[in-house]
Amino acid sequence: MRTEAGPPVTVVVGAGLVGASIGHALTGAGWRVHLVDAVPSHAMVAAGLGAGTAEPAEPSEVGLVVVAVPPRTIADVVGESLQTYPYATVTDVGSVKAGVLDALWERPVDLTRYVGSHPMAGSHHSGPVTADGDLFVDRTWVVTPHRKSAEASTARVVELVRACRARLVTLDVDDHDAAVARVSHLPHLVSVLMAGHLTDVPEEDLVLAGQGLRDVTRIAGGDPGLWQQIVRANATAVLRELRQVAVSLDRLITAVETAPTDEAPADLSLSRELERGVDGTRRIPGKHGSAAVPYEQVVVAIPDEPGALARLFGDVEAAGVNVEDIAIEHDASRQVGYLTLSVQPERAEGLAVVMRDGGWTVV
Amino acid sequence: MRTEAGPPVTVVVGAGLVGASIGHALTGAGWRVHLVDAVPSHAMVAAGLGAGTAEPAEPSEVGLVVVAVPPRTIADVVGESLQTYPYATVTDVGSVKAGVLDALWERPVDLTRYVGSHPMAGSHHSGPVTADGDLFVDRTWVVTPHRKSAEASTARVVELVRACRARLVTLDVDDHDAAVARVSHLPHLVSVLMAGHLTDVPEEDLVLAGQGLRDVTRIAGGDPGLWQQIVRANATAVLRELRQVAVSLDRLITAVETAPTDEAPADLSLSRELERGVDGTRRIPGKHGSAAVPYEQVVVAIPDEPGALARLFGDVEAAGVNVEDIAIEHDASRQVGYLTLSVQPERAEGLAVVMRDGGWTVV
The missing domain is CATH 1.10.3660.10 (6-phosphogluconate dehydrogenase C-terminal like domain)
Incomplete structure (x- = not known):
């Protein structure tokens, strides 16, 4: 039974993008991480890249299990983990919380040790991406305690969120x-x-x-x-x-x-x-959680050739203007794209002048 | 009555973004352009920037009228123009064509001289933008002849499209x-x-x-x-x-x-x-009218500080890789944004290596 102080021995089940990234973050924070995957070679690859070890953990030593498997199998893996690791808090990182809890509610498992969570990161970088220990830094990570969960279990999941340097949000399961x-x-x-x-x-x-x-x-x-x-x-x-x-x-x-x-022409x-x-659209918060800021857009035509963007941003840098957001537009059939630079309203006019002076077409 | 060869004397009605841009393009191509606007100062500003002249045209000399006014008033302005300029072909640049034609059909106007058109440009650059003679270059410009329009009228509108260096697409009004x-x-x-x-x-x-x-x-x-x-x-x-x-x-x-x-678990x-x-999503053509290309994405973390994008694109340029598309992502609460660089699949791996070597976090 685990009694020593310090970070808990942690098992991450599922060595995909999210699981392996958690492994990297925790390993980087000095935690001992054991990686498990239904396909053992996945765990070995992630371990080889520094996300933990693929060696099995001693069940009685494990203090935390992070279940990072596809949504369909989460409840089963959480249930099994509660049984396999008798002293561990178990969490999952699925994007839906109530179903998992409902599925576990009637099973003969110790639900005081289960607290679900949902890191809001990674899901829309599809394709071949590499795990990254910084994936969660300053991102929202929702923790969802429930009626049966022990406070110590919630505290342990919060410890996980802090170790990954994410921004903690606590929500009721159904609210989430x-x-x-x-x-x-x-x-x-x-x-x-x-x-x-x-x-x-x-x-x-x-x-x-x-x-x-x-x-x-x-x-x-x-x-x-x-x-x-x-x-x-x-x-x-x-x-x-x-x-x-x-x-x-x-x-x-x-x-x-x-x-x-004619009676109601205003429609x-x-x-x-x-x-x-x-x-x-105005209700969606802007970046960094702040209220949406009405940036001003400076739209510059960019030739479709290598290096054009580098030159363009070089000139923007020379103007000393911080670009808040960018968007590029290549319409079908148009050889010249447009780059929309969003900047603080008071900087837009000056930027447009500098860019024009630099030979760019500002529209 | 206009009989001389060369480009037609042209009246542009409406000196907004599209109208003034047409003025710039035609003036640049050597056409004589008269600008008219319900707010005379708008026509004078556009004329002052080189989009034509704000002096009135001699009606009998006018060979082409381009109506670039808000959708609601197009039919009336086209009808008036057909009467004011007895020898001119009249076109409009509205984004909907049948309603204008229907509204004109029963009026005592010479519809052989009206041919609608729709340049697919400029509409989504909202806010204070300046007209640009290159706005239509290689963009699609739909011309919509109808049952009553004369071939000579269609030819004149095609001449307009060519002078603006747009890509001509001819469509039936209802098909458009x-x-x-x-x-x-x-x-x-x-x-x-x-x-x-x-x-x-x-x-x-x-x-x-x-x-x-x-x-x-x-x-x-x-x-x-x-x-x-x-x-x-x-x-x-x-x-x-x-x-x-x-x-x-x-x-x-x-x-x-x-x-x-249980009978239909596959749902x-x-x-x-x-x-x-x-x-x-796969049916939408890619840029330049080509079929959608499966570019590969390289995702790079960018610090939220002035100059970061310039340095980043400088390093991309040094890698000699042409960036096909870019997208920036600032999630609420995240201080580090992600830049997604879309590149030819065979260049992605090399770019990722160069960027990592340059100290960037590639995820």
Whole structure:
């Protein structure tokens, strides 16, 4: 039985991007980390890169188990871990929390030692990415204690979040699931809806597609297998949002159907829907958790050739202006792209002048 | 009456971004351009910047009128122009074509001289932008002849498109409106729908918002006044698409409602909706009108400090790699942003190595 002070001996189950990144972060913080994966070579690769050891842990010595497996298998792996490691706090890093808890509730396991969590990082860097111990630094990591969980278990998961240098947010299980349904799962499905509609659009129409369509549909390209598990796991909360959107869509259709008349030439219903959309975009916090800042945009044409961006940013640096955000736009058929530089409003005019003087086309 | 050879004396009605940019492009190509605006000072400012002259034209000398006014007033201004300039071809640059034609059809005007058009440029650079004669270079410019238009009128509008160095696409009026309903107006309204939904989301939930939500809702921030006119003008085609989306949404809701059973554990309906979304994103052509290219992404952490981007692109340039697309991500609460560099797949590995060697964190 583990009694010594210091960080707990930790087992990370699942050596994918999130699991291995946790391994790196904890190892870097001086923790002892054992990596386990259904495919043993995955654990060995991650261990070889410094995320921990692939050697098995002595179960009675383990103080913390982090379950970083696909959503569908989380509940089973958490249940098994509670049994395998009799003194360990067990957490998971899945993006939906209630289903796991519900599945475990009636099982003969010690739920006082389980506290779910959800690091908000990594999920949209798809493709071959390498684990990174800094993945969670200053990112939100939600911890979701429940009615049966012991305070000591919650404290241990908080210790994990701190060791990964993430920003701790504590939420009730259902509140968490409702929140991610609204800001993550619903947007994904709305994007899927729009992108799916394109499968019925004639190819010659798609030649007219611009950046707006690309933005709206980008996340719909995410892994369908993973998203099926996420949506399935959060079905109740997701359905509540989807049904509200269906009501809004009906209202929007009615607004478009309602032609303006001589009596009501202002056509307020459609106007109201469009204004509501603008209001919604303004509610999304800006970067670093601050309120959305109305940056000003300086749009510069960039030749489509190697080195153009480096020269451009060199000139921006020379202007001494901090760029808050950038976006690049390559429309179909246009050889010259546009770079939108978002800067503090009081710096926009000066930047535009410097860029023009430097020979750039500022539009 | 105008009989001499060479480019036609041209009147541009409306000295906003699009109108003034056309003025610049035509003046640059040696055309004689007269600028007219409901607010005379706007025409004078544009003329002062080289987009033409604010002096009135001799009506009988005018060979082409380009109507670049807000959607709501296009039909009236086209009708007036056909009467004011008895020998001129008249075109407009609105983003919806059938409504204008319908409104003119029964009026006592010479419709053989009207041919609509739609330059696909400039509309999403909102805010204070300066007109640019290169705005249309290599961009798609749709010309929409109709049953009554004379071939000579179409030829004159084609001449305009060529002088602006745009890429000519000729489409039937209704085909054009159906296409933009699908690739532009519907995506806008779907984005509005999602963004509008956020007005009902608790503020504490929005702290968990990530890049996906921002992408899906970005265009919903567009000018509601302009979009109301566009949607109103293309209501029939937009409604057809919106109603199809309503059907798809119902199907998606049913798919989420339908829990997998022991008999059908694979839960094919939801999977099929998500796959359909992925298929849709793959149908959007890549930049320059080519088919979508599967670029590889190199994701680099960037410190949030002045000059970081310049140094970063300097190192990318030193690597000799052409960056096809970039995206920056500042999550709420994260002090270190991520820059995603899209490059040819065979260059990704090398770029990652060079960047790591240069001290950057490649994730």
